[in-house]
Each structure stands twice: as structure tokens, then as C-alpha cells.
Amino acid sequence: MQTAEIRRRFLAHFEAAGHTVVPSAPLLLEDPNLLFVNAGMVPFKPYFLGQETPPYGTATSVQKCVRTLDIEEVGKTTRHGTFFQMNGNFSFGQYFKEGAITHAWRLVTGHVDDGGLGFDAEKVWVTVLEGDHESRELWRSVAGLPDERIQDRDLNDNYWHMGVPGPGGPCSEIYIDRGPEFGPDGGPVVDEDRFLEIWNLVFMQEEITNVRAKDQFDVVGPLPSQNIDTGMGLERVAYLLQGKQNLYETDEVFPVIERASQLTGRTYGANHVDDVRFRVVADHVRSGLMLMGDGVTPGNEARGYVLRRLLRRAVRSMRLLGYEDPALPELLPVSLDRMKASYPELEADFPRIEQVAYAEEDAFRSTLGKGTQIFDVAAQKVKADGGTGLSGEAAFTLHDTYGFPIDLTLEMAQEQGLSVDADGFRALMAEQKARAKADAKAKKGVHADTHAYRAALDANGPTDWQAYTTLSTESR
Ligand code: ATP
Ligand code: MG
Numbered sequence: 205m206q207t208a209e210i211r212r213r214f215l216a217h218f219e220a221a222g223h224t225v226v227p228s229a230p231l232l233l234e235d236p237n238l239l240f241v242n243a244g245m246v247p248f249k250p251y252f253l254g255q256e257t258p259p260y261g262t263a264t265s266v267q268k269c270v271r272t273l274d275i276e277e278v279g280k281t282t283r284h285g286t287f288f289q290m291n292g293n294f295s296f297g298q299y300f301k302e303g304a305i306t307h308a309w310r311l312v313t314g315h316v317d318d319g320g321l322g323f324d325a326e327k328v329w330v331t332v333l334e335g336d337h338e339s340r341e342l343w344r345s346v347a348g349l350p351d352e353r354i355q356d357r358d359l360n361d362n363y364w365h366m367g368v369p370g371p372g373g374p375c376s377e378i379y380i381d382r383g384p385e386f387g388p389d390g391g392p393v394v395d396e397d398r399f400l401e402i403w404n405l406v407f408m409q410e411e412i413t414n415v416r417a418k419d420q421f422d423v424v425g426p427l428p429s430q431n432i433d434t435g436m437g438l439e440r441v442a443y444l445l446q447g448k449q450n451l452y453e454t455d456e457v458f459p460v461i462e463r464a465s466q467l468t469g470r471t472y473g474a475n476h477v478d479d480v481r482f483r484v485v486a487d488h489v490r491s492g493l494m495l496m497g498d499g500v501t502p503g504n505e506a507r508g509y510v511l512r513r514l515l516r517r518a519v520r521s522m523r524l525l526g527y528e529d530p531a532l533p534e535l536l537p538v539s540l541d542r543m544k545a546s547y548p549e550l551e552a553d554f555p556r557i558e559q560v561a562y563a564e565e566d567a568f569r570s571t572l573g574k575g576t577q578i579f580d581v582a583a584q585k586v587k588a589d590g591g592t593g594l595s596g597e598a599a600f601t602l603h604d605t606y607g608f609p610i611d612l613t614l615e616m617a618q619e620q621g622l623s624v625d626a627d628g629f630r631a632l633m634a635e636q637k638a639r640a641k642a643d644a645k646a647k648k649g650v651h652a653d654t655h656a657y658r659a660a661l662d663a664n665g666p667t668d669w670q671a672y673t674t675l676s677t678e679s680r
């Protein structure tokens with residue numbers, strides 16, 4: 205079943221049950237806490253918080269999401285994309301646990317001829333919050349699940365909140381057992397992909413405050429209404445229903461891998477290291493396309509930097525696969541071709557998008573051209589001296605003189621089995637910043653001291669840590 209068909213079925217299922225179909229919000233919303241929309245509920249936040257009255261009692265959507273926190277997982281697990289689409293159904297004070305569980309069960313196990321997704325009921329496992337007897341009982345009575353396949357999890361896994369005072373509640377997650385060839389029996393295990401998490405049902409029921417950790421907070425009291433917020437990973441369902449091994453092999457993503465394989469002359473599936481690179485290429489090209497489509501341009505501030513990092517990683521991964529020519533002009537149109545059915549606006553906007561992307565690749569290629577040799581010499585020297593790490597000074601020189609962002613140095617060092625003295629690097633960056641400040645003071649009154657600006661930008665902008673620390677926590 206094609207991804208677009210799964211999306212259609214999801215929306216149709218909930219529309220038939222009276223939900224208003226709401227189009228995806230853009231990836232960028234005016235929310236200071238959020239770099240990008242990272243869950244389907246984000247556009248509905250004011251309704252859940254009771255700040256605004258929803259114009260409908262129930263809604264359904266397929267929301268574009270970006271989770272940069274998952275960047276390191278891409279290609280290594282079977283299930284994480286930096287961009288993905290979250291199918292959701294939402295109830296604002298209408299139905300609660302029973303409705304959410306009944307809807308989910310019918311869609312997941314409903315026969316394909318009746319509009320369902322056709323999963324084998326025997327392969328479905330769920331988790332509930334320990335002590336949530338009501339949900340356990342519903343999974344028994346609505347779905348007929350045996351106790352073994354209804355597993356208790358603690359607050360850490362099965363309680364949802366936003367990390368700040370606001371709404372919260374227990375959740376129940378749905379997993380599909382991919383079979384014994386993918387791992388041991390016994391139910392979902394964190395970070396193993398035999399039991400694949402496909403859907404999270406959140407029972408938003410109370411207001412919480414004083415959040416100290418994922419599992420440490422105080423409950424103020426019940427919300428005025430009991431709400432439902434669910435999120436189903438569209439690509440995850442697609443990978444299962446298409447009989448694939450991971451989400452990078454689904455119909456919306458895999459054609460980029462195929463093109464990359466043609467260009468590099470390497471076969472996908474031949475070895476693990478290359479396979480991860482192929483998946484990174486396909487994932488990042490698609491995320492780049494979707495971000496640029498929503499108006500993000502590469503830059504050194506938080507959002508632009510995430511895009512820059514994704515595009516650069518795609519380009520570098522192609523190089524590591526042996527392809528040195530400009531890669532994005534070959535790959536981006538392939539991704540567009542897969543995504544335009546669901547997002548037709550991308551096509552009209554593509555002339556702008558490709559211009560932005562190719563300019564970024566050109567700039568990166570010249571950075572790489574200048575710095576790579578310097579990096580290689582430094583790395584060889586460390587190894588010849590019997591060392592295991594690149595000095596902070598070397599990383600600083602690469603940054604300061606050759607424009608090498610620290611994340612690139614870290615990544616290249618890692619590929620050579622070397623560490624980087626990141627503290628040393630940061631100390632040198634701080635020193636430079638202080639010097640620039642002193643300079644600026646001395647020159648007070650001189651107009652447009654771009655040197656100081658540039659130094660401050662260097663110090664604060666394009667570092668890996670910046671990109672990570674400014675990210676909000678994931679929503680579930
Ligand atoms: P995981 O534990 O696999 O990282 P999660 O618990 O972080 O997933 P939720 O926050 O519960 O995910 O999001 C709801 C659903 O969205 C998940 O059940 C999953 O199907 C999907 N999803 C989450 N993160 C990703 C991702 N990076 N790529 C693709 N789908 C995702
Ligand atoms: Mg996650």
C-alpha cells in the first residue's frame with residue numbers, strides 16, 4: 205500500500221466518524237519554544253490548553269514534522285526520519301479512552317477491503333501506564349487482546365506532557381510485532397525494532413505543574429475536559445505495509461537511494477556502512493526539500509543551521525560513497541517527484557527551492573575543498589604521534605581559517621576513529637569572542653564594526669551544540 209493511500213485511508217476513517225479534516229500546518233509556527241513542528245498536536249495546542257475554543261469538536265490531520273533530535277538515529281534504526289508525517293485524530297472534550305482505542309483498533313486491524321490497514325490482530329501489542337486499569341480493560345474488551353500483549357510501562361514511557369506546566373495524561377502505544385527474525389520475544393523493548401511503535405494515543409486529562417523530569421511533576425487537577433491527541437507515524441506504517449525493512453525503503457524515500465546508487469556505482473544492501481550513508485542521503489534530501497518548501501533558508505541561526513547541516517550531511521555522505529560532483533541537482537528533483545502528489549505546492553516553488561539548495565552545495569564544496577586537506581594532514585599527524593584526538597587548536601584553526609563548522613570536524617574525526625578536544629575548541633572560541641568584544645569597545649563610535657559581529661556570530665551561531673540546545677524537547 206502506497207504512503208499516499210495510507211494517508212487517504214487514515215483521514216477517510218476519521219472523517220467518516222465525524223472528524224473535521226484539517227490540512228497540515230507549515231513546519232514553522234510562531235512558537236518560541238519550538239524550532240519546528242514536531243508532532244501533530246502542535247497546531248492544536250491552544251485548544252488543548254483551553255486558550256482558544258476549537259471550531260470543531262474532533263479533528264484529523266496528517267502533519268508534517270521535523271525532529272532534529274533524531275538526526276543521529278537516521279539510517280541506524282529502522283524507524284527514524286528527520287522529516288516524517290504524523291497522522292492524528294484529536295478530540296476536544298468529545299470522546300476519550302474508549303473512543304480512541306476503538307477507532308485505533310478498527311483502523312489498524314480493519315480489513316483492507318473495508319478501508320482498514322489490515323494488520324494481523326495477533327501481531328498487535330500495546331503498552332499502558334501502570335495502574336491505568338481502565339485502558340487495560342478497554343484493550344481487553346474492545347480488542348480482545350490477551351494480558352501478555354498489554355504491557356505496563358512507567359511514567360517515563362507512558363505519561364505525556366510538554367515538559368512545562370500544561371496539559372498531560374497517560375498514554376497507550378501500539379506496536380506491531382515484525383517477527384522472531386528481528387529480535388527476542390516478550391514485547392516492546394526500548395531501542396529495538398522487532399516491536400515497532402506505530403501509534404501513540406494520549407489521554408489528556410489533567411493539568412500538571414512543577415515539571416522536574418519526564419516522570420517527576422505535580423498534578424494540579426483535572427482539565428475542564430478530557431481530550432484525545434494521537435500520533436501515528438505514516439512512514440512506519442508504510443514500511444510495514446510495503447513489506448520493507450525500514451522507512452528509508454518506502455515509496456516516498458527509496459527512489460533517492462536508487463538514484464544515489466546509480467550515481468555512485470555502489471549497490472544498496474551490499475554493506476552496512478554504505479547503507480547507512482544511502483539512508484542519510486535520502487532522508488536528509490527529503491527533509492531539506494520540505495524545510496525549504498516551507499521557507500527555511502540555510503544560515504547560521506538555529507533553523508537555518510539545521511537545514512544547512514542536513515544539506516551538508518547529504519552532500520558529504522555522497523562524497524563518502526565516492527561521488528564528488530554536485531549531488532543535489534541529481535537528487536532533489538527525485539525527492540520532489542515523490543513528494544509533490546501530497547504537497548503540490550512544492551512543484552510551483554521548485555525553481556526557488558533548487559536555487560537555494562544548489563547555492564548551498566556550491567558554497568559547501570568550496571569550504572570542503574579548502575579545509576579537507578588541512579584536516580587530513582592534522583589527522584595524520586595525530587595518528588603518527590600515537591594520539592587519539594584532534595586538539596582544540598586544530599579544530600579552531602579549521603573553523604577560523606577554513607570555515608569548517610565544528611560539527612563537520614567532529615564528524616570527520618569520528619570517521620577516522622579520532623576524538624576532538626571540544627572543550628579546548630570552545631575555550632578558544634570564547635577567547636576570540638572576548639577579544640572581539642574588547643576590540644569593539646576600543647573602536648567605539650566607529651560605525652559598522654563587522655569584525656565583532658562576525659566573531660560573535662562565529663561564537664554563537666554555527667556550532668553543533670547551538671543547534672541542539674535550542675531545540676525544544678520532543679513532545680512525547
Ligand atoms: P520512538 O520511541 O520510536 O523514537 P517516539 O515515542 O519518540 O518514537 P512519539 O513522540 O510517540 O514518538 O510520536 C508519535 C508517533 O510518531 C510514533 O509512534 C511514531 O510512529 C512516529 N514517529 C516519531 N518519531 C518519528 C521519526 N523520527 N520518524 C518517523 N516516525 C516517527
Ligand atoms: Mg523518539
Ligand code: MG
Nearest residue numbers: 361377401680
Ligand atoms: Mg517511543
Ligand code: MG
Nearest residue numbers: 377401404680
Ligand atoms: Mg511514543
